[in-house]
Ligand SMILES: NC(=O)C1=CN([C@@H]2O[C@H](COP(=O)(O)OP(=O)(O)OC[C@H]3O[C@@H](n4cnc5c(N)ncnc54)[C@H](OP(=O)(O)O)[C@@H]3O)[C@@H](O)[C@H]2O)C=CC1
């Protein structure tokens with residue numbers, strides 16, 4: 001690459017890069033023609049080489065333990081916050097003080113309810129981006145829920161009911177029952193059966209109430225959301241499918257399928273599968289199944305779609321599809 005092209009690349013740093021989503025982002029950014037990975041922070045891996053922790057990464061970078069002021073002092077063009085919920089604010093404040101035109105993308109739930117931040121679920125909200133430099137990335141289940149309901153939103157007779165099953169990478173790396181392979185073996189764990197953050201998030205951004213019942217399963221990555229929708233009028237299966245094809249046929253990262261998808265087929269891939277479309281005999285109830293990889297379309301891939309648009313390159317740059 002020529003010097004000119006190198007200097008035109010935007011610099012990017014990842015805060016909380018030891019985590020599952022951080023590792024996926026490291027891989028994606030390292031292969032990106034318009035981004036240069038400048039720092040990756042972790043307290044636990046301070047000083048260690050990234051190459052020893054992330055398969056598919058070949059560069060020289062090492063993790064560094066950086067507090068909010070140290071992150072701000074890096075002065076990069078793009079900062080990705082991949083921290084557990086509730087930790088973003090000091091970083092946002094320090095960056096705002098040091099370099100307010102920094103593009104900040106937050107993977108946590110911290111700003112998903114803040115209307116001064118752009119909520120980036122590109123297939124549904126890309127028309128609403130007004131050049132905001134602060135982007136909140138949707139939750140993994142919330143992404144699958146919204147994409148499953150949006151094409152039928154004007155036809156609902158009742159709140160859609162969503163049954164979710166996630167692989168345990170969704171629970172992050174902080175030890176808990178929900179990411180303990182021993183406790184998960186031969187098991188399915190229901191949790192947060194009313195009021196989960198993603199229930200509130202999907203309801204807010206769709207503009208209709210949804211009901212969500214999450215579970216965690218023994219597989220590592222990928223989630224399934226099965227949604228029951230009561231319809232205000234009779235619909236045929238063909239009519240329902242036409243709505244989904246119309247909404248998503250031009251979308252490289254959404255595949256509309258006849259069959260109900262299997263999570264094993266989407267693990268490690270960047271898109272969402274939506275299928276099933278089982279219609280009841282009276283034509284007033286439809287069941288839709290969506291699967292996605294929680295670490296990719298549910299987090300890192302969606303983050304890269306949002307960053308690509310904000311830095312002015314094609315939305316799908318460096319996203320295999
Ligand atoms: N996992 C998933 O499927 C998805 C996750 N998300 C969201 O993305 C974010 C990251 O998730 P995930 O990668 O799973 O999380 P992890 O638990 O795997 O990683 C969290 C990262 O944050 C760092 N960290 C933890 N506590 C602190 C702290 N108090 N101060 C500074 N750094 C800290 C950790 O590194 P160290 O301790 O070494 O500093 C680690 O790098 C979360 O907000 C999550 O909700 C969004 C969509 C999907």
Ligand SMILES: CC(=O)N[C@@H](CCC(=O)OP(=O)(O)O)C(=O)O
Nearest residue numbers: 108109139140166170171178216
């Ligand atoms: C299995 C599991 O625990 N999943 C997480 C979802 C992970 C995620 O994407 O959520 P946030 O970014 O909103 O935290 C959960 O239910 O909280």
